[in-house]
Amino acid sequence: MKIILAPDSFKGTFSSKEVINYLDQGFRKFIENVEIIHVPIADGGEGTVEAILTATEGKKVDCIVSGPLGQKVKAYYGLLGDTAVIEMATASGITLIADEEKNPLKTSTYGTGEMMLHALDNGAKKLVIGIGGSATNDGGLGMAKALGVKFYNKDHAEVGHGGIELGNISTIDITGMDKRFKNIEVDVICDVTNPLLGPNGATYTYGPQKGATTTMMVLLENGMVNYHNLIQETFGIHLDSIPGTGAAGGLGGGLVAFVGAVLKPGIETILDVVAFDEKLENVDLVITGEGKLDGQSIYGKVPVGVAARCGNIPVLAFVGSIGDGAEKVYDHNISGVFSTVSDVTSFEEILRNKEKIMEQGVERFVRLIKTGMRLKKR
Structure with a gap:
């Protein structure tokens, strides 16, 4: 299985590189024979x-x-x-x-x-x-x-x-x-x-x-x-x-x-600079994301920009939280959205426990993907 990890940063908690590292560790822990390409993404601002x-x-x-x-x-x-x-x-x-x-x-x-x-x-x-x-x-x-x-x-x-x-x-x-x-x-x-x-x-x-x-x-x-x-x-x-x-x-x-x-x-400029399209060859799954995905994410944000380049390759969004109107991204080549936050809590509480929340979120996410892989084989 060949995967591209291409999220934006989760602003206020993790850089895009840190998000990728958590996802990489999760995939290697639960899925065998996986090839992972790291493509940290930013939108032109800090980072x-x-x-x-x-x-x-x-x-x-x-x-x-x-x-x-x-x-x-x-x-x-x-x-x-x-x-x-x-x-x-x-x-x-x-x-x-x-x-x-x-x-x-x-x-x-x-x-x-x-x-x-x-x-x-x-x-x-x-x-x-x-x-x-x-x-x-x-x-x-x-x-x-x-x-x-x-x-x-x-x-x-x-x-x-x-x-x-x-x-x-x-x-x-x-x-x-x-x-x-x-x-x-x-x-x-x-x-x-x-x-x-x-x-x-x-x-x-x-x-x-x-x-x-x-x-x-x-x-x-x-x-x-x-x-x-x-x-x-x-x-x-x-x-x-x-x-x-x-x-x-x-x-x-x-x-x-x-x-x-x-x-x-x-996002278009950054994807061109990192030669994103060239990295898509033989890729089975692309995972993108951002700190909060909502209805505004369809307007030039990283997840939708990444998904637009992926053609028929499945794209999932792994995000910090899900806001109003997030379902709009399903019309922009994103097949599913998964949040790390599993309970109603404050941002201050998330900051205090961000590593634990991220690790648990990644595990739930990867286990779900692994289950999908098993279903495909049956």
Whole structure:
């Protein structure tokens, strides 16, 4: 029997790699002659690089870059041949600053640009960038500055960093931008469709969680409008008409404008990077999963994304818990759903006993599969 284990992390309890390890131990304990392929999956947010490196035997590259407020931070990315997989949050993420330091007028994506350059210096010819978890609302201004783009105010002085500067820009000069980006493919993992501007845009949707007050949001939105208009004048690109350009405080839009990035769904991009389709040959069963499977799981989440690639191969979802509307996944190539939680309990109680709950859940799950195998033989 040949099985692929391809779950997302169970957020708050186990990484995708840890979930796979529990399942692997369970199968080897109860089923003989089983071949197991490990394919940890992430959706572009935290843990994406780790998951991809595990699935592809790539290498982790450390680098020192500028944090959201200019402080030096130790970031990292994955290098798979000539493809670099970057989590912008390791350089420009909200977890890198204290709550009292959150201020999207000041935070910058400069470190993300530094990581991109570092990857090119290491031979990367393609960049895959996950843009979840940002601390910024600068439209990718900092990122572009790191790549050599100059932004001038009306007095022809270079502007500084942070979202506050978007309203001060009068001219964009790309003549000094790193020329290597003319030949570099950039895919951006982006699962949101927010436009750059307006009530559903970068500022008003995500600004408050990054520390923006009502007054700040007015300044940021006005600055983003100015930035958008200048990009349209410079590149002929109407960013606000492209879904997802509001992601990560407009970094999605900045990457489209300055490096010609393509915004792609997270799970599809990750499955392509790990060459998932190639691993399906002669596979008898695929097991995927996530922390909580519910009606929203059909919208770009890992289990449904994995199942869509599996054709006629049976797919089961092993999950932390099952929520309202979970039955919708049965219309998306998932044959069954199994939860580790067997009793009504609090999340705090689950955290205290997570290892025991997982072990018992895996045993019940594998025993059920073994029974199915016996029935098939009769």
